Amino acid sequence: MPPSDNAPAQPKAVWAERFAGILAGSFAIPLLGEILLAVLNNEDFDYLRTAITAMVLGVGAAILYASQVGRIVFQRARAGFLIVAGFATATQGFLQAARPEWLRGDPIEGVVGMITLILGLSVFAMGWFYFRVEAPVAEAAAIPAPREPLPIETVSFVRAQGRYDATKHTKYFDACRAALSLEVLHYVAYYEGRHQVFAIDVFDRLEDFQPVEATQAQRREKYHEHGPQLIDLMAELDGRFSVLETGPLIRMVFDVEQGAIYYYMINSNPAVHVIGVTLDQAQIHTADDALEKLSVELRRRSGRLPITQQNT
Structure with missing residues (x-):
């Protein structure tokens, strides 16, 4: 606007x-x-x-x-x-x-x-x-005014049965919901290892980014399906780049025609990852910044320092 x-x-x-x-x-x-x-x-x-x-x-x-x-x-x-x-x-x-x-x-x-x-x-x-x-x-x-998280009834929340533990994961879910917005960051999925623990998105609330050959529900399922493949690709690239001795890969951005897909490593042992999506091409850098702040907050809530200050 x-x-x-x-x-x-x-x-x-x-x-x-x-x-x-x-x-x-x-x-x-x-x-x-x-x-x-x-x-x-x-x-x-x-x-x-x-x-x-x-x-x-x-x-x-x-x-x-x-x-x-x-x-x-x-x-x-x-x-x-x-x-x-x-x-x-x-x-x-x-x-x-x-x-x-x-x-x-x-x-x-x-x-x-x-x-x-x-x-x-x-x-x-x-x-x-x-x-x-x-x-x-x-x-x-x-000094931007603090933004209130989106009401829970306005977002789609998918929990993996047998993996989502409310006692353990609620604080991480709250951080992801706070990062989500209708304008910038439209999808966030939290992974432990290759397994998705929960995902949250606002696809059903978007009017300007309707899929052409699918529904929003199908779009959501495709992101769920391809999440583990992104994690595998990150692990493969990490192995190939190890000879450079620059440390593990912690972030990957796919700049696509409609927005961008992001991968952020939150922790390496045990492995924790976050995948995010923006559908707005004009918000690529803003969404990247939002995910970086989210990764710092998730590490803080798990009792860890930011990756730049502590080994992963």
Whole structure:
């Protein structure tokens, strides 16, 4: 699903309204500056300059408040403004260094000063908005909320009679169910030796990946049937690659036309394996990451360190 133009927790108007408030509030800075200049220099308060500043900031804040643009549109508008503001400021700096006489005299000095003031206050408001509003949201988004496991009634759960022991295997089943999802990882099977102990999948809940010449039940049975063959293939390859002295093979990925099939070794003695499947080609790397985390969790629940930290 493509990303939304607006985060669900942030209504459309919030982004514009908050920045509009900060922009309008920044009027206090030039107002206090004018008062301070009048007191220190014993001059009259410059009502015209103050009125122009208030008008520009007020109109800009009102437009933002009324437009109620979404987050993405707001970010693009901000980027465009920063490009224009940076170019204008750089141009002014160049002219002041190269041709200072061009910027002297009324009304040029006043106009240039007001433009610089407005640009500076706008950039200040953007910086304040980022640190007070946008940065906390970005930090919160960077830490993904824990995902609840799929309800047991939404998944297909197959247990091998005589091999599945609820007392022993429930904790492993819970870990596999937590890794399963409708979007990324669609099938997980837990093996001890060549024998499947249990398998769990969401094939019946998928709408976008229906088999062409079979049913979802037949697809499930085919994965059950080919699981031991993957384990045998892994053992054969492990024997052939032993001459490389790189240690046992612990992971294998078959990138197929529709998604991928994964093999992960959880333990070598006694032999424990996990086979996973994603049917979504766009989720191959994400599903691989989910299975890697699952393998670490299964080893943790069996009292073992990750394979990278302990011999298998």
